[in-house]
Amino acid sequence: MRIQGISGSRGVAVGNVYRYIQEEIAIPDYTVAEDKVEEEISKFATAMASTLKQLDTIRKKALDEMGPEEASIFEAHMQIAQDPSLSDGIKSLVESSHMNVVAATSQTIESFANIFLGMEDAYMRERGADIKDIGDRLMRNILGMNPRGLSHISGEVILVAHDLAPSDTASLDKNVVKGIVTAAGGPTSHAAIMARTLEIPAVMGVGDIESFADGDKAVVLGTDGIVEINPSDADWTEYTNQALAFQEELKRLRESANLESTTTDGHHVELFGNIGKAKDAKHALTMGAQGIGLYRTEFLYMENDELPTEDVQFEEYKKVAQEMKGQPVIIRTMDIGGDKELKCLDLPSEMNPFL
Incomplete structure (x- = not known):
């Protein structure tokens, strides 16, 4: 067929x-007594901590095995999960409607996802699936189910x-x-x-x-x-x-990655690689890169609880320069905000950090 x-x-x-x-998620149908509201909300806080920890583990695996572009997907997921409008919406339903926290999470995630799913742009519609993925993980953690x-x-x-x-x-x-x-x-x-x-x-x-x-x-x-x-x-x-x-x-x-990149009419094309870690430089060379077009230095900041010192940064940048054996290396200064946040900087939360 x-x-x-x-x-x-x-x-x-x-x-x-x-x-x-x-395994499907069964949404409980109980309501929360007035004196149990805080206890119910605490379930959300515990599950959110587990969710963020799992997403960070996945982010690191994606960074090691696929690269910074793919890792940034999970950085964005962590940012969405911590959006105050999401947590406030869930807590509000528990407090005002005495809805149980799983049902409140399901309803809030659904309304968030539908905003994206109703958009004309195909790429933006797919982001609705991202939000549902976050909600799915969050609800499984609340219920104590095995993660996907x-x-x-x-x-x-x-x-x-x-x-x-x-x-x-x-x-x-x-x-x-x-x-x-x-x-x-x-x-x-x-x-x-x-x-x-x-x-x-x-x-x-x-x-x-x-x-x-x-x-x-x-x-x-x-x-x-x-x-x-x-x-x-x-x-x-x-x-x-x-x-x-x-x-x-x-x-x-x-x-054939390291053959000279020249068109049939004799025009030479420079092929540069993008990296997020010093160790990625070696892979870029293996794949035929003739230089580094973009070294995303924010990953050096994102993986540490403290800001990297000048010496730490120097050593990392030095590794890339040495690995590239004299080929050009373009180092981008820290790009933080939007879908990237730092543990080591207490930056205020914004409703739309991309603005």
């Missing part, structure tokens, strides 16, 4: 279906899900998950963006995953946005060869 979706990440992948179905995660998958699989939150995708092992299929989402979703970073072929927006069963043979034609379920033996062999050819192409591209 052939299913048409939307291209999320190019390439061809084959494997057995693994359906990722999360995909680190337990083994073998070589095609991951099939209704949707994948950024935190789901950040936990993927590309040696296990060979392809991704989602019922929802599109090319601007964080799941698609991360799939491209991880070089995992992906098809988004297939509309329905009921046709997929665990163990089915599946082919992800990421470039065309097509999924084949249980193809014939002859087609399976052909698709397997295409998947191997795609991996060989990626290998060839890596091996």
Whole structure:
């Protein structure tokens, strides 16, 4: 059977279906007695602390394995989670309506997400899914449920899900998950963006995953946005060869990364890399960078409880300069605010920090 979706990440992948179905959150229907309101609100505070800790762990993993752009997604999630209008909205429902904190969180998150989901711009609509991801994690922590995660998958699989939150995708092992299929989402979703970073072929927006069963043979034609379920033996062999050819192409591209970047009419193009840590410079060189176009120094600040001294900064910048062996390095001064905040600076909270 052939299913048409939307291209999320190019390439061809084959494997057995693994359906990722999360345990549903059951919203309690009790109301809170007047003398229990503070106790109920304290559940929210405890869950929020756990949520922020989990997001920070995911952020660090994304930074190490995918890079600063992907890590900034979770920095933004932490910023949204701590937005006073979100916490005040939840607390207000508990105090004024005596709603239990899970129901209050669900209602507040839904109203926040719907603002984005109703927008015309596709990218902004996808941010509604981000807010729902934060709310989902928060409610699971309030209820003491296990957090979402995909680190337990083994073998070589095609991951099939209704949707994948950024935190789901950040936990993927590309040696296990060979392809991704989602019922929802599109090319601007964080799941698609991360799939491209991880070089995992992906098809988004297939509309329905009921046709997929665990163990089915599946082919992800990421470039065309097509999924084949249980193809014939002859087609399976052909698709397997295409998947191997795609991996060989990626290998060839890596091996040719350091060839001179010159167009067919003789025009030389300088290729620079963007980095967030000193150790990223080596990877940039491996991928053919002829310099560093942007060294995001804020990550040096964000990962410490105290402001880095001049000596600490000097040593980090020195490492990059030495690693690049005389190639140009452009160092950006600290970019803080908006979706980035520091533990070591007591900056006031703003309703819209991007302004």
